[in-house]
Amino acid sequence: MFISQPATLEKKTQAVTPPAALQRRRWVVLAQGLTTAVFVILSLEALFAAAGLGEQEFLKRDGELGFVPMEGKHVTWRKEGFSRTQFNSCGMSDREYSLDKPAGTFRIAVIGDSMVESLQVDRSQSFCRLVEQELNKGNPERKFQVMNFGVSSYNLGQIYLRLQKLVTKFHVDLVLLCVRHNSVFDVFPRTPASFFFARPYFFLGNNGRLIQDYTVQRLWDKSGEARRLRACQWLREHSRTWGVVSSFMESAAAWYLQLSSNGLKWGADVTDKQTAFAPASKEEVRPLSGGQASPALANLPSNRRIAGGGTADTVASSCHDCPQQDDGLLAGKNSTGNAGAGEARAAAYYWPIAEALVCGMNETSQAGNSQLAILRLPTDYKPNNPETELLRRTASLHHIPFIDASGSFEKAKALGLVRLFYIKHFTPAGHILLTSQLTPYLASLPRIKEFCQSSARTEAPPWGTHRHE
Amino acid sequence: MLFNSISYLIFFPLVLLCYWISPARFRRPILLAASYVFYMSWIPAYGLLIGELTAVNYLLALAIDRFGSQSRYWLLAGLVVNLGTLCYFKYTNFLLKSVLDGLTFILPFFHCPMPASESFGLNVILPLGISFFAFEFIHYLTDVYKGDKPIANALDFGLFAAFFPSQIAGPIKRYQDFMHQLAEVPVFDRDLFHRGFVLLLQGLFKKVALSDNLAPLSNAGFAATGQLGTSDCWIAVAAFTLQIYFDFSGYTDMGRGSAMMLGYTLPDNFNFPYLASSLSDFWKRWHISLSTWLRDYLYVPLGGGRCQKSRKYRNLLITMLLGGLWHGAAWHFVAWGGFHGLGLIANHQWDDFVGRTPFLQKFHATLPAKCLCMLATLFLVVIGWVLFRADTLSQALSLIAGLFCPAPSTVVAPLLASSPVLSALGVYCLYALLFSLRSWRTLPWLERIHSQPAFALTLPSRACLYAGVVLAVIGFAPPQPSPFIYFQF
Numbered sequence: 016m017f018i019s020q021p022a023t024l025e026k027k028t029q030a031v032t033p034p035a036a037l038q039r040r041r042w043v044v045l046a047q048g049l050t051t052a053v054f055v056i057l058s059l060e061a062l063f064a065a066a067g068l069g070e071q072e073f074l075k076r077d078g079e080l081g082f083v084p085m086e087g088k089h090v091t092w093r094k095e096g097f098s099r100t101q102f103n104s105c106g107m108s109d110r111e112y113s114l115d116k117p118a119g120t121f122r123i124a125v126i127g128d129s130m131v132e133s134l135q136v137d138r139s140q141s142f143c144r145l146v147e148q149e150l151n152k153g154n155p156e157r158k159f160q161v162m163n164f165g166v167s168s169y170n171l172g173q174i175y176l177r178l179q180k181l182v183t184k185f186h187v188d189l190v191l192l193c194v195r196h197n198s199v200f201d202v203f204p205r206t207p208a209s210f211f212f213a214r215p216y217f218f219l220g221n222n223g224r225l226i227q228d229y230t231v232q233r234l235w236d237k238s239g240e241a242r243r244l245r246a247c248q249w250l251r252e253h254s255r256t257w258g259v260v261s262s263f264m265e266s267a268a269a270w271y272l273q274l275s276s277n278g279l280k281w282g283a284d285v286t287d288k289q290t291a292f293a294p295a296s297k298e299e300v301r302p303l304s305g306g307q308a309s310p311a312l313a314n315l316p317s318n319r320r321i322a323g324g325g326t327a328d329t330v331a332s333s334c335h336d337c338p339q340q341d342d343g344l345l346a347g348k349n350s351t352g353n354a355g356a357g358e359a360r361a362a363a364y365y366w367p368i369a370e371a372l373v374c375g376m377n378e379t380s381q382a383g384n385s386q387l388a389i390l391r392l393p394t395d396y397k398p399n400n401p402e403t404e405l406l407r408r409t410a411s412l413h414h415i416p417f418i419d420a421s422g423s424f425e426k427a428k429a430l431g432l433v434r435l436f437y438i439k440h441f442t443p444a445g446h447i448l449l450t451s452q453l454t455p456y457l458a459s460l461p462r463i464k465e466f467c468q469s470s471a472r473t474e475a476p477p478w479g480t481h482r483h484e
Numbered sequence: 485m486l487f488n489s490i491s492y493l494i495f496f497p498l499v500l501l502c503y504w505i506s507p508a509r510f511r512r513p514i515l516l517a518a519s520y521v522f523y524m525s526w527i528p529a530y531g532l533l534i535g536e537l538t539a540v541n542y543l544l545a546l547a548i549d550r551f552g553s554q555s556r557y558w559l560l561a562g563l564v565v566n567l568g569t570l571c572y573f574k575y576t577n578f579l580l581k582s583v584l585d586g587l588t589f590i591l592p593f594f595h596c597p598m599p600a601s602e603s604f605g606l607n608v609i610l611p612l613g614i615s616f617f618a619f620e621f622i623h624y625l626t627d628v629y630k631g632d633k634p635i636a637n638a639l640d641f642g643l644f645a646a647f648f649p650s651q652i653a654g655p656i657k658r659y660q661d662f663m664h665q666l667a668e669v670p671v672f673d674r675d676l677f678h679r680g681f682v683l684l685l686q687g688l689f690k691k692v693a694l695s696d697n698l699a700p701l702s703n704a705g706f707a708a709t710g711q712l713g714t715s716d717c718w719i720a721v722a723a724f725t726l727q728i729y730f731d732f733s734g735y736t737d738m739g740r741g742s743a744m745m746l747g748y749t750l751p752d753n754f755n756f757p758y759l760a761s762s763l764s765d766f767w768k769r770w771h772i773s774l775s776t777w778l779r780d781y782l783y784v785p786l787g788g789g790r791c792q793k794s795r796k797y798r799n800l801l802i803t804m805l806l807g808g809l810w811h812g813a814a815w816h817f818v819a820w821g822g823f824h825g826l827g828l829i830a831n832h833q834w835d836d837f838v839g840r841t842p843f844l845q846k847f848h849a850t851l852p853a854k855c856l857c858m859l860a861t862l863f864l865v866v867i868g869w870v871l872f873r874a875d876t877l878s879q880a881l882s883l884i885a886g887l888f889c890p891a892p893s894t895v896v897a898p899l900l901a902s903s904p905v906l907s908a909l910g911v912y913c914l915y916a917l918l919f920s921l922r923s924w925r926t927l928p929w930l931e932r933i934h935s936q937p938a939f940a941l942t943l944p945s946r947a948c949l950y951a952g953v954v955l956a957v958i959g960f961a962p963p964q965p966s967p968f969i970y971f972q973f
Contacts, residue, residue, distance in 0.1 A: 048944030055952035059959075066907035068959040097902035259959040270490065 059256045067091030067099050069258025072251050074167065074210075076244060080176050081214025081232055084108070084166055085252050095437040096135030105181060108132045109143070109163040116186045120158045121466045123147075123457070124182045124385075126174050126376075127193030130392050131165025135440040142441070145450035146457065157467060162187065168211045170201035171372040172227070176215065178376055183383040189462055190380045190387045192373070196394040199369045199402055204231050210240070217368055225371045366402075370409045377413055386462050388416040390453065393424035393445075395436035416460055420452045485525045487738040488691050488965065495522065496742060503746060508669050512643055515746065522648040523612070530611040533569075538645040540565055541621045545634035545641075548625060555629055562625040570618040573610050578813030613652040615810055619777055620645065624659050626781055635659065640666050649743040653735050653970040655753045655773035662748075670747040680744025685953045686915075687737030690730040691968075693960035694912060697905035698727035700962070702873065705896045709879045709886070713893030717886035720896050724873045725866050726909075729758065731969045732771070758865070761857040762835075763827045766865060778807050797832070801825040811872070816880060820871040827864055908960050 063069045070091040077083040084106035092098045103111045116122055125131050125143050133141035147161035164182055166173070174192065182190065204216050213235030216228040235241055250257035373389070380387040389410050391403055398421055410417035424435060427448055435445035457463055485491050499518040503511055524531035544562040548555040624644075628634045635641040644662050705712060705720020712720065736753040743750045753772050760766035767775045783789075786799040801822070808821015838844045847853050867884060874880035900906070941949070 044942045044944060047942055048948060051941070051945035051948040055948050059952055059955055062907060062911060062956065063959055065910075066904035066960070068904055093902065256955060256959075259955060263958045263961075267490075 056256060059259075060254065063255035063259060064089075067093075069255035069260075069262065071262060072258055073102060075248060075252065076236070076241070078232075079180065079215070080173050082168075082210065083177075088252065090134065092134040095440055096442065098134050098137050100134065100138050106166075107163055108134065108138070108165065112160065112162060112185060114184055114186075117158070119156070120160055121189070121463065122185060122187040123159065123161045123189045123191055124164055124178075124185065124187040125161060125191045125193060126164045126178055126182060127392070128165060128169045128174070128195060128198075129167040130195050130440060131163060131193045132167055133163070133165065133441070133446065134167070135437055136443050136446060140443040140446055142446040142449045142453065145446060146454050149450060149454040150458065150463075165193070170214065171198055171369055172202055172215055172217045175372045175375050175379070178379055183379065186383070187385050188466070189457075189460070190376065190385055191390055191457075192376055192387060193390045193392050194406060195392045196396065196399045196402065199365050199405075202368045202372065203365060204228075209235075210244070213241070217372060219367060219371060223371070225368075225375060366405045366409075370405075373406075373409055373415070374413060377415055386416075386460075388457075388460065389418070391417070391419040391421060393421040393435075393449070395428075395439065398425075418453070418456045420449055423448060423452055485522050486965075486968065487735060487742070488688060491525065500745060504672055511670055512639055512666070515648075516639060516643045516646065519643070519646040519648040519651060523646060523651060526612055527609065533611055534617060534646060535642075537566070537569060537617060537621065538642055539638075541625060541645070542635070542638055542641045545625055545628045548628050549634045559625055559629045563622065566618045566621045566625075570614055573608055573614055575809075575813045576608070582815075616650075616652070616654050616656055617645065619656050619774075619781075620659075623656070623777060623781060627659065632660065635663060647743070647748075649739040649746070649748075650750050653732070653739075653968060654771075655736060655739070655751045656777050657750065657773075661751070665748050673747065676744050676747065676749075680741040680746075681950070682741070683737045683744060684741030685950060685957075687734040687739075687741055688957050689908075689912065689953060689960075690734030690737060692957050692965070693908040694905065695727050695731035695734055696962050696964075696966050697903055697908060697960060698723045698730065699966040700964075701896055701899055701903065701905070702727050703966075704899055706873055706875075706879070706883070708895045709874070709882045712883070712886050712895055713891040713897070714886065714889065715893035716896040717883055719893075719900055721866055721870055721883065721887065723896075725758075725869050728869065728872075728969055729754070735968050735970065758862055759858060760861050760865075761854055762861055763824065763831045763864060766861055767824075767828070774807070774810075778803050782806060797829045800828050800832075804828065816871055816874055816877055819877055819880075820868055823868050823871055827868075904960055908956075911956070 068091070070089050071094070073084050073088045073090045074082045075085050084102045086102060086104050086106045088102045090098075090100050090102065092100070100108060103109055105112075123146075131143070133143070138144060141163065143161045143163040147159055150159040150161070151157065162182075162185065164177060166177065169177070171194070178190065202217060204212065213232050215232060216230075217225050218228060220226045244251070247257065251261070373387075377387045389406065391406060403419060403421065407417055407419070409415075424445070427433070427435060433444040434442050435448060436442060441449065458467075485495060495518075499514070502514050503518075506514060520531050520535075523534060541562060544558055544565070547558045548562070551558065624634075635644065640663065643666065644657065644659055647657070647662070650657055701723035702720050705716055705723065708716075733754045740750045740752070751773050753774075755769040755772065757766055757770035760769050783799055783803040786802060787795055788799060789796045791799075802825075804821045804825030805818055806821070808817045808819070808824070811817045811820070838848055848857075870883050871877075871880045874883060
């Protein structure tokens with residue numbers, strides 16, 4: 016073996032070398048050590064790049080949005096499903112797009128969280144790409160671009176800000192807001208704050224308008240974890256070896272936590288969220304131009320009237336299939352032990368903020384000469400039907416096209432023929448099923464119809480017809 | 485305690501430190517205590533079982549040595565104790581289940597009521613490494629019976645029995661070699677320590693980066709037999725072939741490396757087994773300590789090869805069948821042993837035939853023939869692993885059929901695409917080519933590479949390299965580590 020030789024060589028050399036030569040030899044040893052270190056690091060980087068290791072971190076801190084994807088970052092995703100992808104120069108999990116819209120092109124911006132981002136499947140298998148292929152099928156003169164603006168762990172507030180900051184730059188024609196189940200719970204702060212929860216939160220001012228709250232973000236930015244992240248930002252963006260070390264440290268911390276507390280604690284319960292929902296100090300808040308809740312909701316949170324009439328209680332009770340025993344996001348986290356009813360109540364209680372955010376997105380879209388549509392994403396958990404109902408009412412009240420894709424997924428799940436979800440996110444089959452729902456619906460929207468009619472059409476659209484609900 | 489666990493990462497440096505800083509006379513007791521801590525970290529009560537077995541065998545060996553005329557009975561008692569313990573823990577449920585299966589088949593013919601299946605079977609957990617303990621004790625008693633001197637010092641015998649680097653999955657030690665090392669005062673040998681550390685790292689890489697990443701591929705394949713396409717079957721089988729090698733040889737490397745760092749050397753268990761040119765060559769390279777044990781304490785006592793051909797083949801078949809059964813209490817292990825036994829018989833007959841045919845003799849000496857032999861042997865070994873890994877014989881046959889029936893692959897092939905194992909294999913092949921192959925065969929071009937100054941590394945450089953290997957191990961470590969395959973034996 017190679018390791019047995021140097022020890023004897025070293026001894027022999029040391030025995031005969033004079034001090035000056037010894038000094039020189041020390042430098043040589045140091046130089047050799049440094050060269051080896053560089054060689055090892057470069058070799059590891061190459062090896063990890065080939066194997067797709069240490070590429071799981073892709074989010075960086077952002078003063079405005081809390082966190083954003085790193086531009087141009089290579090990501091290999093193995094936590095759920097598998098994909099190897101590269102974020103584009105704008106931090107989108109998509110190919111490069113020009114800011115100027117090419118002539119004769121219809122742009123659809125899909126905004127949402129990790130369900131849209133679709134890191135669990137190959138990019139070519141994501142519903143954004145499949146819908147684009149379907150819309151472009153059959154007529155080469157018609158050009159649709161379906162742009163993926165999804166970012167993992169984004170709440171409605173961050174989606175709203177991303178729409179304002181990034182999406183509008185691309186002059187999109189249609190904005191498709193994808194809302195997953197239980198998303199209302201992410202609009203208010205969670206305790207304790209961590210990287211993902213240190214983000215802007217929103218509450219309603221006395222005039223019913225949205226106010227952006229930076230408190231959690233500012234507090235977290237002063238923490239040791241934030242300082243550590245800032246210090247190694249370059250490594251996080253560029254080094255796979257760092258990614259490996261970082262991942263190992265996370266596992267070790269989790270192992271230690273598990274050992275010390277005999278079980279990891281995830282998130283917080285509804286009670287925590289309610290107490291965490293506190294107005295921020297003056298310097299931490301910023302009123303937003305858009306986003307106003309319905310006038311009937313002005314005195315929230317004491318007034319629990321909701322959009323479209325009725326109260327939180329009536330929505331919860333009118334929903335016959337409302338979950339009684341929650342096994343979803345809040346499972347086991349409610350100290351009252353009545354999580355199902357609590358979930359429905361909480362959804363209604365906090366809905367005005369979500370509604371104001373949706374309204375804000377609608378206003379922003381209209382200001383950019385585009386239209387907002389809402390897609391209710393299906394879930395593998397027990398669906399939060401009260402929330403869906405609230406979303407539907409909000410969409411109806413503000414004349415926003417709305418499609419709920421849950422129904423077909425429930426049917427397909429009942430048949431149990433294919434696996435539609437890995438854990439939380441779609442499998443390739445899930446993306447195909449969603450595409451089959453979404454494409455005819457999008458094609459039936461007046462804007463798209465208009466675009467299709469304006470472009471030279473030589474044959475019938477391949478997606479068939481879809482009837483509005 | 486697993487060699488690739490965080491517990492061992494804490495345990496071993498502590499033992500190493502205590503061992504080397506304490507005076508020489510305390511080192512063996514420290515090692516013995518550490519060995520029992522290591523063993524009892526799983527189920528403490530089984531430490532007592534091993535302690536009792538050690539005491540009984542120690543006394544039996546003394547009795548064999550002392551009462552020469554009755555030594556046969558003492559040996560018999562020893563065999564009964566060791567094999568009885570092994571059978572009780574390992575084979576009772578297997579035998580009872582086989583009886584139940586037999587009754588289920590026979591009783592309906594006689595219109596008798598079926599016995600309740602719950603009444604069959606014992607609720608016992610197999611003590612770790614019991615097969616290895618039993619084989620070492622049997623070897624010890626037999627050699628003492630044959631005239632070797634028993635170990636007089638109970639502490640030394642306890643250490644021979646419980647020495648933690650070889651405790652759970654071997655290699656099966658020979659007490660003469662081990663006692664020879666115990667007789668000397670342990671002196672810190674920097675070179676041995678260093679080689680041990682490298683071996684430890686090498687074993688860790690084999691286990692964590694290779695075996696654990698191959699496990700999901702083979703597990704997925706063997707769990708979905710019947711739904712597999714041709715490529716799926718081949719990938720699953722190849723994955724298991726590599727997994728079992730890297731798993732077991734990785735464990736052995738870690739054990740041998742740990743022992744070296746403590747100043748002891750253990751026998752090697754593997755010598756490039758998949759480069760074997762025949763099945764008999766394979767068994768000289770695979771699990772060497774077991775195959776030599778089977779040869780010395782089963783095959784030779786049965787009559788060995790110096791007898792009639794039919795008897796020689798019978799001995800070979802019995803040895804391999806029992807060797808298969810030693811690996812696990814299930815019929816597919818027996819089938820695996822039988823497959824290798826028949827293969828060895830065919831191998832011997834072929835060798836005889838080649839010896840009688842001058843043309844074949846000449847052809848056998850050529851490189852293409854050697855390559856052909858290696859491929860044929862590898863193919864047979866791979867088929868054998870299917871029998872070994874499958875849960876039932878029907879599953880094994882279904883998978884073997886799948887290897888040759890064209891069908892689309894959708895189960896294992898996509899998993900391979902998402903696994904980092906190919907990169908890890910590439911790195912290992914490069915390493916093996918540059919370093920391990922050198923110990924196997926002297927190649928001029930390899931010697932030239934090794935004579936380059938770049939290979940004469942100083943301590944800082946080596947530290948960097950080892951840190952790199954550790955990082956690679958961490959990087960390739962899958963989220964779910966899999967247990968050592970040979971732990972169940």
